[in-house]
Amino acid sequence: NINGASFPLLQGRQCATSPVLSKVAVFQKPVFIHQGHMQWLWDMDGRRYLDLFAGVATVAVGHCHPKVTAAVEKQLKKLWHTTNIYVNAPLHEYCEKLASHLPDPLKVIYLTNSGSEANDLAMLMARIHTGNYDIITFRGSYHGGSQQTMGLTSQSSYKYPIATSSGCTHTMCPDVFRGPWGGSHCRDSPVQTIRQCSCAQGQCMANEQYIGQLKETFAASVPSRVAGFFGEPIQGMGGAVQYPKNYFKEAYKLVREKGGVCIADEVQTGFGRTGTHFWGFQGYGILPDIVTMAKGIGNGFPMAAVVTTPEIAASFAKAYHFNTFGGNSVACAVGSAVLDVRIKEDGLQQNCHHVGTYLMTELAKLRDKHKIIGDVRGKGLQIGVEMVKDKTSREPLCPQAMMEIFEDVKDMGVLIGKGGLYGQTFRIQPPMCITTADVDFFLAVFDKAIHNYMDRQIGAKRH
Numbered sequence: 001n002i003n004g005a006s007f008p009l010l011q012g013r014q015c016a017t018s019p020v021l022s023k024v025a026v027f028q029k030p031v032f033i034h035q036g037h038m039q040w041l042w043d044m045d046g047r048r049y050l051d052l053f054a055g056v057a058t059v060a061v062g063h064c065h066p067k068v069t070a071a072v073e074k075q076l077k078k079l080w081h082t083t084n085i086y087v088n089a090p091l092h093e094y095c096e097k098l099a100s101h102l103p104d105p106l107k108v109i110y111l112t113n114s115g116s117e118a119n120d121l122a123m124l125m126a127r128i129h130t131g132n133y134d135i136i137t138f139r140g141s142y143h144g145g146s147q148q149t150m151g152l153t154s155q156s157s158y159k160y161p162i163a164t165s166s167g168c169t170h171t172m173c174p175d176v177f178r179g180p181w182g183g184s185h186c187r188d189s190p191v192q193t194i195r196q197c198s199c200a201q202g203q204c205m206a207n208e209q210y211i212g213q214l215k216e217t218f219a220a221s222v223p224s225r226v227a228g229f230f231g232e233p234i235q236g237m238g239g240a241v242q243y244p245k246n247y248f249k250e251a252y253k254l255v256r257e258k259g260g261v262c263i264a265d266e267v268q269t270g271f272g273r274t275g276t277h278f279w280g281f282q283g284y285g286i287l288p289d290i291v292t293m294a295k296g297i298g299n300g301f302p303m304a305a306v307v308t309t310p311e312i313a314a315s316f317a318k319a320y321h322f323n324t325f326g327g328n329s330v331a332c333a334v335g336s337a338v339l340d341v342r343i344k345e346d347g348l349q350q351n352c353h354h355v356g357t358y359l360m361t362e363l364a365k366l367r368d369k370h371k372i373i374g375d376v377r378g379k380g381l382q383i384g385v386e387m388v389k390d391k392t393s394r395e396p397l398c399p400q401a402m403m404e405i406f407e408d409v410k411d412m413g414v415l416i417g418k419g420g421l422y423g424q425t426f427r428i429q430p431p432m433c434i435t436t437a438d439v440d441f442f443l444a445v446f447d448k449a450i451h452n453y454m455d456r457q458i459g460a461k462r463h
């Protein structure tokens, strides 16, 4: 029984409602997925859905992409495992290919199985390399659900009352929509917010204020030396939150002055999703010391990675790091196929830029039309639509209203996600192969769902 709906086939262990699912994707009437192809999913009754969430930006090149599926089949017949302890072709080919997509000196790769595991490892590396302990990240962030990374994660719904990693401090998220500073021109996005920007001509006041908050965090909450700073280029679970354009540049400088290393969590933003660049951090002109990646790396196959510099890797070689499944041959074959498809064959990074810009531009028109759409933001196909009760106060739309619209969109055949500290943001992070025709379909559905909600509100007031 999930939220009142009974699904006999889902009884037992799978029924456990995970906090992630209940926040981002559980419907009042759950969808029971049976099959997928590219940007489409089918349920047990044969209903087709346009998937605009891709299992949280995970199915990057498309569900059951024929070339990725063929690569898995081929590798399954040859060799599955005992590979990362011996020299073998899939592992080496994959690492070379992945390294070729990263700037110097980010060339040392550690393969893991999930984003949480990758971020665990990055925390450990930062601490071992610097000899310091404290790590800073943003409020509202999600970096994993393991006991270590839960300390980094900063959303109460994903936190259990246990001792998570100590030494994790959350600084103010430089959110130029919901936060006290910023607005129109602070962020790198093809669309602008309708909120007036508090910045003076030629100078980003929001950046100064949020960097000021980081300085205060250094002064008040951590020792004089820190191990590192984690940041997603666009905060995914926080609701596709974007920061002032220069924030990272200045934050990285401050962190390094305190002896720390800078870690880019590219679990959602990596592999071309932001459209203009292969990695989200490149959009800010910064160079992290450690990059973590998962989700889209394997198009849904469980794999993840940490990439760092030879210098940090040398410090980390003090003990032997071992991972049984990280770098297994099937995962490496999948990862290689994903890189080939995405880069060479299907031009998916360019598609993210093209289709994503179109989607955001059209969503901005809906924002101007509907009083409950407060903000449209993002880059490429990493998009957030923040819903409000009122555009001036920016009070978040209540969970019940969000659920009604979410459910209606699903019933009309489109799957989207939710996020944000108050669950107030719809998230669009589809397979990177969607088309402008798919976008037009979604826009019509979304517009209709908002009209339906507003009509119900008016009806309720009349009675």
Ligand code: PMP
Residues within 6 Å of the ligand: 056, 113, 114, 115, 116, 117, 119, 142, 143, 144, 145, 232, 236, 237, 265, 267, 268, 294, 295
């Ligand atoms: N980092 C980010 C930015 C994420 O969004 C997630 C998962 N939502 C993770 C890390 C953790 O990844 P996983 O679920 O694979 O452990």
